[in-house]
Amino acid sequence: MGRGVVLRSTLHAVATILFVVLFNFFLFRVVPGDPVTRIARAEGLSLEQRDALAAEYGIDKPVLAQLPGYIASTLTLDFGNSFGSGRPVTQEIGERVGKTALLVGVSTVGSIVIGLLLGVYGAWKRGSAFDTGSMTTSLLLYSVPEGWLSLVLLMVFGSMLGIFPIGGYRSTSTLTGIAYVTDVLNHLVLPALALTLAYVGQYAIIMRSSLLDVMGEEYLDVARAKGVREENVLWRHAVPNAVLPIFTLIFYSFGYIVGGAVVVESIFSWPGLGNLTYKAIASQDFPVLQAAFLLTSSSVIIFNLAADLLYSYLDPRVRR
Amino acid sequence: MNLKTLGAMVAVIGLALSIATSATAQSPTASAAPVTLTVGTEYDLFTSNPLRVCACGNEYEFLGLNYNMLLRFSPDDLTAAPELATEIPTKENGGISEDGLTWTFNIRDDVTWHDGTPLTAEDIAWSFTYFVENRVGAYAGYLPDDPTFEAPDPTTLVWNMTVPTSAPLAPAWAPVLPKHVWEGFDDIKVAKEYENVPAVGSGPFQLVEWEKDQFYRFEANEDYWNGAPQIDEVIFRVFENEETKVLALRQGEIDFVDTVSPALFESLQDQENIATHRAVAAGFTSLSFNFGGQGPQASNHPALQDVVVRRAIAHAIDKEELVERVRAGYATPGTTIVAPLSPFHYEPTEDEFINFDLAEANRLLDDAGYADTDDDGVREMPGGGDPLVFDTVVIPTVESSVPSGRVISQWVSQIGISMELRPVSEDKYYDLWRSGDFDAYIWGWTPDPDPNFILSIFTTDECLSWSDGCFTDPEYDEMYEAQQRAESLEERKEIVNEAQQFVYDEVPEIVLFYSNTLQAYRTDTFEGYIVAPDPDGWLLFQYGADSYLTVHPVSDEALGPRGTGSISTMVWLAIAGGIAAVFVALVLFRRARIKREE
Numbered sequence: 001m002g003r004g005v006v007l008r009s010t011l012h013a014v015a016t017i018l019f020v021v022l023f024n025f026f027l028f029r030v031v032p033g034d035p036v037t038r039i040a041r042a043e044g045l046s047l048e049q050r051d052a053l054a055a056e057y058g059i060d061k062p063v064l065a066q067l068p069g070y071i072a073s074t075l076t077l078d079f080g081n082s083f084g085s086g087r088p089v090t091q092e093i094g095e096r097v098g099k100t101a102l103l104v105g106v107s108t109v110g111s112i113v114i115g116l117l118l119g120v121y122g123a124w125k126r127g128s129a130f131d132t133g134s135m136t137t138s139l140l141l142y143s144v145p146e147g148w149l150s151l152v153l154l155m156v157f158g159s160m161l162g163i164f165p166i167g168g169y170r171s172t173s174t175l176t177g178i179a180y181v182t183d184v185l186n187h188l189v190l191p192a193l194a195l196t197l198a199y200v201g202q203y204a205i206i207m208r209s210s211l212l213d214v215m216g217e218e219y220l221d222v223a224r225a226k227g228v229r230e231e232n233v234l235w236r237h238a239v240p241n242a243v244l245p246i247f248t249l250i251f252y253s254f255g256y257i258v259g260g261a262v263v264v265e266s267i268f269s270w271p272g273l274g275n276l277t278y279k280a281i282a283s284q285d286f287p288v289l290q291a292a293f294l295l296t297s298s299s300v301i302i303f304n305l306a307a308d309l310l311y312s313y314l315d316p317r318v319r320r
Numbered sequence: 321m322n323l324k325t326l327g328a329m330v331a332v333i334g335l336a337l338s339i340a341t342s343a344t345a346q347s348p349t350a351s352a353a354p355v356t357l358t359v360g361t362e363y364d365l366f367t368s369n370p371l372r373v374c375a376c377g378n379e380y381e382f383l384g385l386n387y388n389m390l391l392r393f394s395p396d397d398l399t400a401a402p403e404l405a406t407e408i409p410t411k412e413n414g415g416i417s418e419d420g421l422t423w424t425f426n427i428r429d430d431v432t433w434h435d436g437t438p439l440t441a442e443d444i445a446w447s448f449t450y451f452v453e454n455r456v457g458a459y460a461g462y463l464p465d466d467p468t469f470e471a472p473d474p475t476t477l478v479w480n481m482t483v484p485t486s487a488p489l490a491p492a493w494a495p496v497l498p499k500h501v502w503e504g505f506d507d508i509k510v511a512k513e514y515e516n517v518p519a520v521g522s523g524p525f526q527l528v529e530w531e532k533d534q535f536y537r538f539e540a541n542e543d544y545w546n547g548a549p550q551i552d553e554v555i556f557r558v559f560e561n562e563e564t565k566v567l568a569l570r571q572g573e574i575d576f577v578d579t580v581s582p583a584l585f586e587s588l589q590d591q592e593n594i595a596t597h598r599a600v601a602a603g604f605t606s607l608s609f610n611f612g613g614q615g616p617q618a619s620n621h622p623a624l625q626d627v628v629v630r631r632a633i634a635h636a637i638d639k640e641e642l643v644e645r646v647r648a649g650y651a652t653p654g655t656t657i658v659a660p661l662s663p664f665h666y667e668p669t670e671d672e673f674i675n676f677d678l679a680e681a682n683r684l685l686d687d688a689g690y691a692d693t694d695d696d697g698v699r700e701m702p703g704g705g706d707p708l709v710f711d712t713v714v715i716p717t718v719e720s721s722v723p724s725g726r727v728i729s730q731w732v733s734q735i736g737i738s739m740e741l742r743p744v745s746e747d748k749y750y751d752l753w754r755s756g757d758f759d760a761y762i763w764g765w766t767p768d769p770d771p772n773f774i775l776s777i778f779t780t781d782e783c784l785s786w787s788d789g790c791f792t793d794p795e796y797d798e799m800y801e802a803q804q805r806a807e808s809l810e811e812r813k814e815i816v817n818e819a820q821q822f823v824y825d826e827v828p829e830i831v832l833f834y835s836n837t838l839q840a841y842r843t844d845t846f847e848g849y850i851v852a853p854d855p856d857g858w859l860l861f862q863y864g865a866d867s868y869l870t871v872h873p874v875s876d877e878a879l880g881p882r883g884t885g886s887i888s889t890m891v892w893l894a895i896a897g898g899i900a901a902v903f904v905a906l907v908l909f910r911r912a913r914i915k916r917e918e
Contacts, residue, residue, distance in 0.1 A: 041750055041753065085366070086367065086512065154564065158571060159567045163886050163887065166564060167557075168534055171883040172356070172358070172882075173353075178889055182887075185892060186885030271533040
């Protein structure tokens with residue numbers, strides 16, 4: 001793969017990130033109100049205390065005058081302290097990244113693996129009861145609101161059957177080692193299940209239609225004529241070609257892992273980045289928003305870049 | 321290697337695994353587990369630093385558990401009662417000087433901080449001075465008019481006032497902080513960054529762990545001067561929504577839930593091992609009017625400057641019906657701004673009472689000249705000016721705001737007034753409030769038991785600070801000052817009553833209703849909750865740590881850890897082992913099949 005391609009793609013990615021950083025600046029400030037008025041009203045600050053707070057937050061200057069400071073601080077990764085909690089933004093986000101990655105990561109992998117398998121077998125046994133059944137179920141799950149799905153799972157497995165805990169990522173007992181891992185695992189099951197089920201349909205459908213496209217190709221008949229076993233025709237010839245276009249979707253999904261899952265995190269009280277970002281938007285906590293948006297954007301862009309490069313490496317037709 | 325050998329290997333591995341897991345399996349011994357009261361709440365702590373406290377999260381519950389006050393709220397009627405001070409100073413007992421400017425408090429000598437250091441009057445003097453000098457928002461208001469504080473000896477605190485005020489009897493809602501912990505910071509900015517976990521205080525419990533958005537844990541103070549608690553820990557578990565919170569209560573993962581909505585409250589009635597409690601609230605929902613005063617950009621309607629129009633609107637609201645429709649009956653129709661919970665509440669007389677009377681409302685408007693000249697159902701200003709169309713802001717995330725708005729706008733349409741509802745986010749609301757770009761809005765207040773705060777929001781000075789719509793009236797401002805300077809409780813009560821009457825008559829805002837706070841708890845885990853204030857108050861989240869000191873387990877059987885789920889380590893390892901075994905078997909089976917076919 002030419003070095004030119006790598007360089008060009010990378011520069012493109014960096015430029016996109018910079019554009020996103022600039023765009024975010026205006027995006028945050030487009031929402032009505034400002035963080036100080038809210039605090040002033042809640043704490044009954046006098047006008048002079050209000051102005052002092054605005055100066056401290058750096059929002060007393062006109063919007064465009066705040067831009068250089070914003071760019072400088074973003075590029076040096078100096079995000080300051082959250083307006084809400086007063087703690088360093090890097091700490092707020094750092095505490096949650098792992099938990100988000102765990103929940104959304106496990107769910108994404110789950111959705112992809114199960115979804116792709118369903119799609120493959122659905123296409124291969126097209127028209128069968130399995131095909132119709134799996135497509136209907138996964139579409140149904142995809143269209144159902146995540147919040148509702150989460151509550152149903154909670155009610156059935158948490159409340160009625162009492163197998164899994166209701167909410168949180170850990171229990172309140174102080175546990176260490178294996179016991180801690182088990183505790184988190186127990187808490188992870190329901191939210192991960194909810195998130196996995198919600199997105200299985202996405203991959204199942206795309207994989208199925210992609211494989212159906214490939215199944216009509218002549219080279220499969222050639223392989224069969226050569227005596228290749230049916231299951232190898234499927235797994236060694238058809239699927240690799242069918243999965244190529246889905247690649248981008250898969251990498252895209254990985255990129256969004258750090259974005260979190262607001263609804264599921266909320267219902268299960270899972271302390272993730274989705275929740276943090278949502279609250280930061282509601283209270284206009286600029287420092288947190290700055291960092292969180294940068295994190296998600298960079299992650300998506302970088303994974304996209306990886307997908308681009310890997311794609312051109314894997315697909316012989318694109319390689320030059 | 322053939323299938324049989326591999327099969328044997330898998331079996332051996334599986335056996336070894338189950339032996340290993342049963343060896344490492346640990347079941348927590350019931351007797352070692354602490355006795356923990358678990359409370360479910362939707363509010364995390366906003367901060368664990370007393371200097372940053374606002375009423376944003378559950379900080380006041382934290383303060384009540386972790387710290388003591390100079391004088392506390394009496395659990396009977398919320399007036400001042402002794403806490404760190406052994407008695408209320410009066411002129412008779414020599415606690416208050418003749419000129420009313422020097423108050424002397426006798427301080428207990430048996431109080432220690434959580435780290436063992438004795439608490440003395442010096443801590444109190446230092447704390448209050450710190451709050452005043454640094455104008456700590458939440459507390460400075462209770463220490464008005466630039467007082468100074470001295471501790472001539474460890475059990476004597478002197479409060480020197482510049483003007484006589486009854487502020488100490490509010491009581492001053494400020495926690496006493498340990499001087500030795502807080503005096504070392506360079507300035508308040510640095511002090512505000514101090515994490516303060518564990519929080520060193522003098523209260524019956526100590527905050528020892530705070531996992532943000534998950535839970536905060538308090539440990540009992542065995543050496544508490546007012547008697548050790550009968551439980552070992554209190555844990556507040558944070559839930560993002562109330563459905564999950566209630567599910568956890570039903571499942572037995574938590575013991576208590578605060579503030580459920582009427583619908584969920586009803587679903588908890590007659591449930592096994594669950595009891596419910598309906599408390600009168602400390603606050604109210606209100607319809608507030610805008611009087612301009614925020615600046616030249618304010619866009620308030622001139623008709624609202626006329627008290628006749630405001631009174632007419634008040635006559636057009638059927639508060640009993642409103643309570644039924646908006647709160648399913650779980651509220652009390654509103655009257656005056658000082659809620660019935662407070663000992664200072666004034667109930668209007670029959671003559672003063674503004675009853676629901678559409679005919680009267682119409683008559684008032686007709687007589688004042690607000691006629692509907694163009695016959696479109698909406699009256700205009702006298703002489704045919706602007707129609708009485710009021711831009712009314714409602715906030716969907718504020719309880720009852722939008723439904724109240726809908727119901728009220730229907731009523732006022734029958735007296736020729738059009739209330740145009742504008743639903744906005746909380747942030748947009750702050751924007752509009754600051755610029756004065758509204759005619760009315762529906763929100764509410766949860767004030768202190770002491771009326772000083774809620775009276776203050778109608779003063780001229782509070783415009784763009786605490787005031788809703790910048791109402792201003794010099795006569796009212798004088799009344800507010802006078803009740804602060806009152807020399808005796810009786811005198812103050814009289815003035816506070818007058819102030820409430822004034823607000824009720826002048827209608828800068830209409831108190832719609834006092835919502836009930838709905839709580840629920842399990843009866844099979846803990847008992848001993850007391851209602852404070854008696855008899856209409858709450859079981860927890862009171863003005864003080866009352867219930868936490870009386871609550872105890874129902875039986876001697878320990879509760880054990882909760883909320884861990886029932887899949888133990890053993891089972892997880894077995895599942896993992898099982899999956900691995902299945903996978904291995906499939907691979908082997910496939911290989912064997914390929915071999916056979918060749």
